[in-house]
Amino acid sequence: MPRFMGLVRMEEGQDNPPQALFDAMDTYIGEQAQKGHFLDGGGLFGLEDAVNFVVREGEVTRVDGPYAEAREAVGGWALLQYDTVEEAIANQEEFAALHAKHWPECNMVATLRQISDEPPAAADA
Incomplete structure (x- = not known):
């Protein structure tokens, strides 16, 4: 059965979501979990405490948030x-529609990507 990663990208600095969205999401996620579709997930804190490790030309650099x-x-x-x-795809659209309905001032992108069950081929193969 194909697995997917759903990601939500949002503009930084938006107000917190309204309670109506939290309530709708609780119901939606509960239904999806009961059907065996939602396996795990959650929200993430803002970028103020984020840490990135950037690899460029064989060097690793740590970059701490926030990121202007x-x-x-x-x-x-x-x-x-x-x-x-x-x-x-249909369920990801339904997920996005919950945000449009319950938090219309929100600017976000709901991305769906299929998870590969095979390791990537080596570049030198």
Whole structure:
């Protein structure tokens, strides 16, 4: 059964979501978990305490938040499982629609990516 990663990217500095969205999400996630679609997930704190490790030209550099240049940040994630890609897409659209309905002033992007069950091929293979 295909697995997916759902990500929510949001503009930094938005107000907290209204209680109506939290209530709708609790119901939606509960239903999806009961059907075996929602495996795990959660919200993320803001970028103020984020730590990035940047690799460039064989060197690793640590960059601590906050990041003045950041306009969007990943605000939440979910590990999902569906029978088909089409079903996953339809449910991700439903998830995004909950935000539009219960928090219309929110600016966000709900991304769905299928998880590869195979390791990537080596570049020198």
